[in-house]
Amino acid sequence: MQAILEFEKPIEELEVKIAELRNFATEKGIDLTNEIAILENRAREVKESIYSNLNSWQKVLIARHPERPNVYDYIKHLFTQFYELFGDRLYGDDPSVVGGIARFRGRAVTVLGHLKGKDTKENLARNFGMAHPEGYRKAMRLMKQAEKFKRPLICFIDTPGAYPGMGAEERGQSEAIARSILTMASLRTPIIAVIIGEGGSGGALAFGVGDRVLMLEHTIYSVISPEGYASILWKDASRNKEAAETFGITAQDVLKLGVVDRIVPEPVGGAHRDPEATAKSLGQAISESLDELLSTDPEILIESRYNKFRAMGQAYLV
């Protein structure tokens, strides 16, 4: 059963009614097609109206929805011949980062992403998508491999942020994140990064230095979580909703600030209501970006990537 967000309740109520009516019709053998159609229409309208007027906090909730498709879902829907590769060859394997090789529309590619679980058990195993240094180092290994075999790199970003633990600090997560950014900045192969849920802080940026950076419609990208903003700047973690509105973290805000290239539409009702349709929409966007990048000379590719990140914030300088 789907986890229902507070603001989605009107949709849920209508959907329950429709299901009841359907059951009733089959049990009693009565034709209720018209009544059902009316309700379905109503449900669609309600869904559309709710989803076209989401506030920033509601978007945070959708971005964090436990049933939101994760990197494995997109791998399943978008790629064939996926082989997952493990380990950083230095210390261990980080289960909160998934990486491997696969085929995307005929072409061999390298795939990377943070992995959040869909229930508590999975989340504990995946550390809620919060990587340790091993995760970034595994990723870097696969990035260099992609470069060697001239495979495009596709990164799926979905993390609350780097893991604030002792081991992560002892094993140098600062260095791991910094070097991952450096590796991406100079990688001689096309890179597409997609934010599929939460783009949290340095942990997200470690996979985010792409020639094209895309965001799904109901996702966030931020330097710190809304909770972090509220507790640090306002000393009051309960003001997270207000922080979400204030600090420009939604895909739409981030696009306006010139930080990402494109927003990929989600089906009405959000990615969690229809993972397959979301994957289809995302596949189309990735494919278009990839076509543009593959026709670009590698030297020019790196130069444009440099200029792209070089320009971050420049519009605001006085």
Place this chain on the structure above:
Amino acid sequence: MVLDFFRKQKYITVQPESENRDIPEGIWVKCSRCSEILFNKELDHNHKVCLKCGYHFRVPAHERMEMTLDEGSFREMDAGMLPVNPLNLPDYGDKLDSAVKKTGLKEAVVTGEGSIGGYPVVMVVMDARYMMGSMGTVVGEKITRAIEAAAAGCKPLLIFSASGGARMQEGILSLMQMAKTVAALTRLEEAGQLYISVLTDPTTGGVSASFAALGDIIIAEPGALIGFAGQRVIEQTIRQKLPEGFQRAEFLKQHGFVDMVVPRPQLRAVLTGLLDLHLREEI
């Protein structure tokens, strides 16, 4: 009783001194670690290192330039670049104003050219007094320009980090400064130019996880706090107190993330020696 007359009736409460690491103007100053009362002139003479316990006081950017570079060699770059408020936050402007007033700096970093032991360098110094040295758009831009200047002018780059991390008030643009500065370092790499990163107290968050971690040689000052996650956040996550010395310079060296921990009075000599090895051939 006559003795009651002498008995102390009232007690005054002495407020414990707040942990203020900025040195107030005055003749005397108290060491924030060992509480020794130090003569300011002597402290300055000792590179702002406590004469009793070796505690390294934080150093304002211009003083750092003075104590590191050859006398009179410093030429500031991008001195006029003003702070910006890209998200139009109502209270950020005031914060910036008071930081400017407090420090006399326009932003949290000072960049420029100079020489050390006669060797020309590009020098970047962050100032923790200015909004905890946090990196927003302007700090990122100034550092990037300095890196590019070092690459283009074939000069070694020295960055003294002192920062709590990305500047939250500039949102996602602050995060992007990590990518911007790190990307610029690829130019330095291509130019085959030396980059010495000096980590001073504190070097944390987005600064520790970008250019600061990527020096060819990484030097830390004794006792400096260096790490990605904040100590309070880690303690909340693991639900226990962190051990003494966690995320300090010596800890970083022990775990392989810092080449040397150099006390400040010796730092200039070490830098000169390293520059000499990179810039002067004997045969």
